[in-house]
Amino acid sequence: MYKAFLIKYGEIGVKGKNRYIFEDALVKQIRYALKKIDGEFVVSKENGRIYATAKTEFDYDEAVEALKTVFGIIGICPVVQIEDHGFDDLADQVIKYIDMAYPDKNFTFKVNARRARKNYPMDSMQINMELGGRLLDAFPEMKVDVHKPEVLLQVEIRNVINIYSVEIPGPGGMPVGTAGKAMLLLSGGIDSPVAGYMVAKRGVQIEATYFHAPPYTSERAKQKVIDLAKLVAKYAGPIMLNVVNFTDIQLAIYEKCPHDELTIIMRRYMMKIAEALGEETKCTGLVTGESIGQVASQTMQSLYCTNEVCTMPVFRPVIGFDKQEIIDISEKIGTYETSIQPFEDCCTIFVAKHPVTKPNLGIIKRHEHNLDEVIDDLMKTAIESTEKILVHA
Amino acid sequence: MEAYLDNSATTRVNPEVVQVVTKVMLEDFGNPSSKHMKGFEAEQYIKETKAVIAKSLKCQEKEIVFTSGGTESNNMAIIGSALANQRKGKHVITTAVEHASVKEPFLYLEELGFRVTFLPVDHDGLVKLDALKEALDEDTILVSVMHVNNELGAVEPIEEIGHIVKIYNSDIVYHVDAIQSYGKFKIVPKKLGIDLLSVSGHKIHAPKGTGFIYIKEKTKIKPIILGGGQQEGMRSGTDNVPGIAGLGKAISLIYNEHFDEKINHLYDIKETMISELVEIEGVTINGKTGRDSAPHIISASFDNVRAEVLLHALEEKHIYVSSGSACSSNRPGLSSTLVASGVAQNLLDSTIRFSFCYETTKEEIMYTIGALKELLPVLRKFTRH
Numbered sequence: 001m002y003k004a005f006l007i008k009y010g011e012i013g014v015k016g017k018n019r020y021i022f023e024d025a026l027v028k029q030i031r032y033a034l035k036k037i038d039g040e041f042v043v044s045k046e047n048g049r050i051y052a053t054a055k056t057e058f059d060y061d062e063a064v065e066a067l068k069t070v071f072g073i074i075g076i077c078p079v080v081q082i083e084d085h086g087f088d089d090l091a092d093q094v095i096k097y098i099d100m101a102y103p104d105k106n107f108t109f110k111v112n113a114r115r116a117r118k119n120y121p122m123d124s125m126q127i128n129m130e131l132g133g134r135l136l137d138a139f140p141e142m143k144v145d146v147h148k149p150e151v152l153l154q155v156e157i158r159n160v161i162n163i164y165s166v167e168i169p170g171p172g173g174m175p176v177g178t179a180g181k182a183m184l185l186l187s188g189g190i191d192s193p194v195a196g197y198m199v200a201k202r203g204v205q206i207e208a209t210y211f212h213a214p215p216y217t218s219e220r221a222k223q224k225v226i227d228l229a230k231l232v233a234k235y236a237g238p239i240m241l242n243v244v245n246f247t248d249i250q251l252a253i254y255e256k257c258p259h260d261e262l263t264i265i266m267r268r269y270m271m272k273i274a275e276a277l278g279e280e281t282k283c284t285g286l287v288t289g290e291s292i293g294q295v296a297s298q299t300m301q302s303l304y305c306t307n308e309v310c311t312m313p314v315f316r317p318v319i320g321f322d323k324q325e326i327i328d329i330s331e332k333i334g335t336y337e338t339s340i341q342p343f344e345d346c347c348t349i350f351v352a353k354h355p356v357t358k359p360n361l362g363i364i365k366r367h368e369h370n371l372d373e374v375i376d377d378l379m380k381t382a383i384e385s386t387e388k389i390l391v392h393a
Numbered sequence: 394m395e396a397y398l399d400n401s402a403t404t405r406v407n408p409e410v411v412q413v414v415t416k417v418m419l420e421d422f423g424n425p426s427s428k429h430m431k432g433f434e435a436e437q438y439i440k441e442t443k444a445v446i447a448k449s450l451k452c453q454e455k456e457i458v459f460t461s462g463g464t465e466s467n468n469m470a471i472i473g474s475a476l477a478n479q480r481k482g483k484h485v486i487t488t489a490v491e492h493a494s495v496k497e498p499f500l501y502l503e504e505l506g507f508r509v510t511f512l513p514v515d516h517d518g519l520v521k522l523d524a525l526k527e528a529l530d531e532d533t534i535l536v537s538v539m540h541v542n543n544e545l546g547a548v549e550p551i552e553e554i555g556h557i558v559k560i561y562n563s564d565i566v567y568h569v570d571a572i573q574s575y576g577k578f579k580i581v582p583k584k585l586g587i588d589l590l591s592v593s594g595h596k597i598h599a600p601k602g603t604g605f606i607y608i609k610e611k612t613k614i615k616p617i618i619l620g621g622g623q624q625e626g627m628r629s630g631t632d633n634v635p636g637i638a639g640l641g642k643a644i645s646l647i648y649n650e651h652f653d654e655k656i657n658h659l660y661d662i663k664e665t666m667i668s669e670l671v672e673i674e675g676v677t678i679n680g681k682t683g684r685d686s687a688p689h690i691i692s693a694s695f696d697n698v699r700a701e702v703l704l705h706a707l708e709e710k711h712i713y714v715s716s717g718s719a720c721s722s723n724r725p726g727l728s729s730t731l732v733a734s735g736v737a738q739n740l741l742d743s744t745i746r747f748s749f750c751y752e753t754t755k756e757e758i759m760y761t762i763g764a765l766k767e768l769l770p771v772l773r774k775f776t777r778h
Contacts, residue, residue, distance in 0.1 A: 216705070255774070
């Protein structure tokens, strides 16, 4: 029955002269999302709204699910489209629509007609009143409430007539591609995919870096990260995943630095490498899944130490979240099940029993000098031998 | 060079088996339940495989029921016989070192209200016979023991167990999980007092999804898969004719006039590898060795190396082994078999299984030994605290 979707977008409506950039990005993302499902759609901008109109048969549920992954959309309204065959026919169609959409008629409503085609013989007020009357005749249980209706029935008279009343919430945010590019440090855990999702939600295009440490981490651990990137790409669009072989750096740190500082020093090099990879592709920020105090390397002192190596700003969208809050988001976006697969990543494999929780930057730096002879070469090799995988949803 | 030393996880299908399977799939693809010629032709393959199996076990053809593999055979043996005999008693016995496909059905029986005894094992992984004698009582209806342990290669005293059980009460159903032993030992269920025997196809170069259960004539057992009544109602579902035909071929390639040669080759390989392994510092061989043990499995612990790390390091050199048992190594936690056999606490997470097949060569073994000698010193430098 539904033939089209009216897409409502929030914030981007107020972006002044840049508005068209945001709208075009949104149209592009909607097209990309709908391309993956059965059925053909035409996505168009019209008078400050976006329509996705089906040209063929399509799976309604699939289409709604796809639109729910497009950042920038705040509401998805499934629309019934009819040809104009006079007011009586319109009234019949509206009655049919209400009957189908609301099996239980015990609700308050208001008709809100809009006449974009001004040569229609009745004006908006007349249409409102007449349609309201016919609906009350057809379904006496329904009641009119013009101030706070439970159902707001929209009737738009254009070349075709659009009828809609349902609004399915979209994910909100901004269309991906409107806010630059950032490098996500993606581990196999729960937090980093959520961090990537949250930044992408604000319109940022995501690249990702994963640190692989064979033979200490397995092919399955790497595949898990690719799978996670795939899940985030559902929202963020295709993600370039950089797989860095980190084994030699990790072993060098292990050999030459105090073991209770392993994780901090390791993370400092991870940040450096991610920043270098990000610079190559014009990223202007790093994104991590760190949350204050969750583990030893995420105390304020530890974050201070790891942050110190980069000049790029580091964004930590889940910094103030409790673990459960992060888990809730990961379940909502569908990454949780994959994140909890039990493969060790390189952060857990060489972990000290009692890592420092209040590292002192001066001491850390002094110990890093133990690596002076080898580290430049190791970093260079790691960066140059990075495997790049373009991950599509 | 490549060395596939994980044959207890699964084996490569023999090319001759592939030929048979392909022929059945493309030409003789009928459903044996169909009344026309195509059905009749398909049926002949099943009969042939039954004949081959009956010969290998010295049993009757009607005592064979095809299943989807070891897990199903074990489930059917344990659940099917317990349900069929529950009026006689509700006590069932197994061991502490069984594969999950035995252990889990017993835990399920426990949920259903059965009393389950898990027999302890000694440090070689062998069932303590005294414990069995103590456990048996008038309520006992089922005893289930594996023949060859999948992690240690220990050979359980199935003949003595059969003897003890049947002398105590000949009505008790005796099940043996022969998934790791069929194809490596000559097993005659009738002589051993065995009522039910589980076998898997993919451990002996047949395709995955094949296997059978031997059910001694007149053993009380209920089917666990119900439907169209195939296989005399014991296991419904359209017969997997290509798989069954392949299974027959695979068995006939093992149990032939060269059987003893093959087994001698396996023991030879095993002995060579063990004699090399014990020369390496910090290596412990778990369980018995030599002719007292299974010919194709070695369990070795490596001091101060995590098994998973060693496994992946070997993998980089195209050497494929297993840490614990492959069927359960995707689950976190330590091997209950190794714990039950008293492997030292610090070695539990450092134990690797090497398992061979008739095609394994001495070159592969020496290549693996060379790789271990190279890798162990490096990996030992970086141990976890």
